Structures are given as structure tokens and as C-alpha cells.
Amino acid sequence: MPAPAALGAETRDPMIAIRGLTKTYGGHIANNAIDFDVFPNEIVALVGDNGAGKSTFIKMISGVLRPTLGTITINGQPVEMSSPSDATKQGIETLHQNLALVDVFNVQENIFMGRELQRRIGGVIPSLDHAEMRRRTIALFEELGLKTPDLNKMVRALSGGQRQAVGIARLLLESDLKLLIMDEPMAALGVEESRLVVELIMRLKEKGYSVLIISHNLDHVFQVADRIAVLKNGRMVGAVRRADIDHDELVSMIVGGKMPSRVAA
Numbered sequence: 541m542p543a544p545a546a547l548g549a550e551t552r553d554p555m556i557a558i559r560g561l562t563k564t565y566g567g568h569i570a571n572n573a574i575d576f577d578v579f580p581n582e583i584v585a586l587v588g589d590n591g592a593g594k595s596t597f598i599k600m601i602s603g604v605l606r607p608t609l610g611t612i613t614i615n616g617q618p619v620e621m622s623s624p625s626d627a628t629k630q631g632i633e634t635l636h637q638n639l640a641l642v643d644v645f646n647v648q649e650n651i652f653m654g655r656e657l658q659r660r661i662g663g664v665i666p667s668l669d670h671a672e673m674r675r676r677t678i679a680l681f682e683e684l685g686l687k688t689p690d691l692n693k694m695v696r697a698l699s700g701g702q703r704q705a706v707g708i709a710r711l712l713l714e715s716d717l718k719l720l721i722m723d724e725p726m727a728a729l730g731v732e733e734s735r736l737v738v739e740l741i742m743r744l745k746e747k748g749y750s751v752l753i754i755s756h757n758l759d760h761v762f763q764v765a766d767r768i769a770v771l772k773n774g775r776m777v778g779a780v781r782r783a784d785i786d787h788d789e790l791v792s793m794i795v796g797g798k799m800p801s802r803v804a805a
């Protein structure tokens with residue numbers, strides 16, 4: 541097991557341990573020897589200026605990009621992930637900004653897309669089991685503690701927050717989910733909808749999942765995160781417990797690229 545990385549980390553074994561993670565594009569170093577851990581049942585926010593390397597970092601953890609250098613260890617086992625389905629096998633799912641929903645499908649069609657449930661009419665003729673998919677969809681929303689949207693509506697008619705909920709419900713269908721990664725889930729949302737997503741993240745924490753969330757909105761970060769990690773120019777400035785830092789100190793970390801003196805001491 542690699543030694544704990546980053547200040548503010550815990551003494552428990554990490555769920556995922558990242559060491560020396562590096563990604564270069566030609567001569568440009570997008571991620572430079574990043575060490576970082578995420579612990580079980582922890583919400584970590586990843587922040588940093590535009591171009592700091594946040595999306596590059598999560599793409600390597602979610603199997604979208606191959607690291608140039610470095611290791612990823614999950615529950616003590618080194619892993620190589622060359623596709624998002626490799627990450628899924630490790631219990632890592634990523635909710636991308638576009639959510640990968642089909643606008644003209646309804647809620648349950650989106651949730652079960654590619655893994656539709658079937659039944660046999662008269663024990664012979666295969667047919668889609670709409671009733672069971674509907675029942676399971678309602679159960680998923682109940683599990684998330686959310687109001688079930690109108691299941692007959694196409695998802696393009698839902699609010700941004702409801703669409704996020706559909707995206708998450710779809711990922712929860714994968715029963716092995718351990719870490720959910722979200723890249724700017726509140727970016728295009730209004731106040732009320734962002735609140736719904738904050739609630740969703742808190743609910744995932746209650747359910748025992750870990751969440752790694754990228755956000756530019758520091759108010760949201762302070763609402764949801766147990767720990768906040770800062771990237772600057774491709775390097776990990778550090779990670780601090782939310783309780784150990786205030787808003788202004790976090791801004792200085794993002795802009796100045798240094799740990800706050802009272803935390804670093």
C-alpha cells in the first residue's frame with residue numbers, strides 16, 4: 541500500500557491511491573507527478589483555474605486517457621485502465637458534462653438504455669418489460685431520496701437538476717459503484733437546480749459512496765466537500781479538510797499555488 545499522499549489525508553486505507561500521475565501532450569505537461577488519495581465514503585472537490593489539469597486528471601482515473609507515467613492503485617491493487625469499461629469494473633463511474641442521455645428518450649428508457657429488461661409473453665415471445673423497468677426506476681429515485689420525475693416525459697423536457705438525477709440513477713444501476721466522478725455538474729444549472737445536485741451528492745455520501753467532484757463554484761464546494769484538492773499548472777498544490785480552510789484561503793491556494801500558512805505549518 542503506497543504511503544498516504546497529500547496533507548489532510550486520513551490514516552484509513554485509501555479506496556484509490558494515485559502516485560506520480562503524469563500526462564504530457566507533446567511538450568506540454570497537463571498533469572505533473574500528481575499524488576492523491578480518495579478514501580471510502582468521502583466527498584472530495586477538485587478545484588483550480590481553467591487549464592489547471594482537472595479534466596485531464598479525472599479522465600485518467602476514469603479510463604478515458606492513458607497516463608504518460610504514474611500508478612493507480614484501487615483497494616490495494618495496482619490497476620491499468622484503458623477504457624471507461626475498465627474503470628466501471630473497478631467501481632468507478634463518471635458523470636460527464638453532457639450526461640450521455642438521449643434527449644428524445646423518456647426517463648426509464650435512458651436509465652435502462654443498452655441493458656433493457658425483457659420478459660416472455662406466454663413464456664415464449666421476448667418483449668421489453670416496461671412495467672418492471674418502471675418499477676425499478678421509481679425504486680432508484682426513492683433510493684436517492686428524490687421526487688420521481690414524470691416518467692413519460694422525454695428527458696429534454698426535464699430540468700438540468702432532474703437530468704443529473706437521471707444520469708446518476710443510471711450509474712447506480714451498476715451495483716458495484718464505489719466512486720462517482722462528476723465534472724462540473726452544476727456548471728449550467730440555476731440556483732434551485734444546483735441545490736438539487738448538492739442534495740444528491742449528500743445523499744450519495746449517506747449511501748456510503750465516494751464522490752470526486754470538479755467545480756468552479758466555491759460555495760458549492762464548501763457545501764459538499766469533506767476535502768478540497770487544488771491543482772495549479774498541472775501540479776497538486778495540496779488537499780485540505782474543508783474544516784481547516786476558509787473561502788479566502790482557498791482562493792489564495794488556487795491563485796497563488798501555495799498551501800495556506802496555518803494549514804501547512
Ligand SMILES: Nc1ncnc2c1ncn2[C@@H]1O[C@H](COP(=O)(O)OP(=O)(O)OP(=O)(O)O)[C@@H](O)[C@H]1O
Binds near residue numbers: 590592597
Ligand atoms: N488533447 C489535448 N491536447 C493538447 N493539450 C491538451 C489536451 N487536453 C488538454 N490539454 C491541455 O492541458 C491543460 C489542462 O487541461 P484540462 O482540460 O485538464 O484543464 P481543466 O483544469 O479541466 O480546465 P477547465 O477548468 O477549463 O475545464 C490545458 O493547458 C489544456 O490546453
Ligand SMILES: [Mg+2]
Binds near residue numbers: 594595596
Ligand atoms: Mg475541465
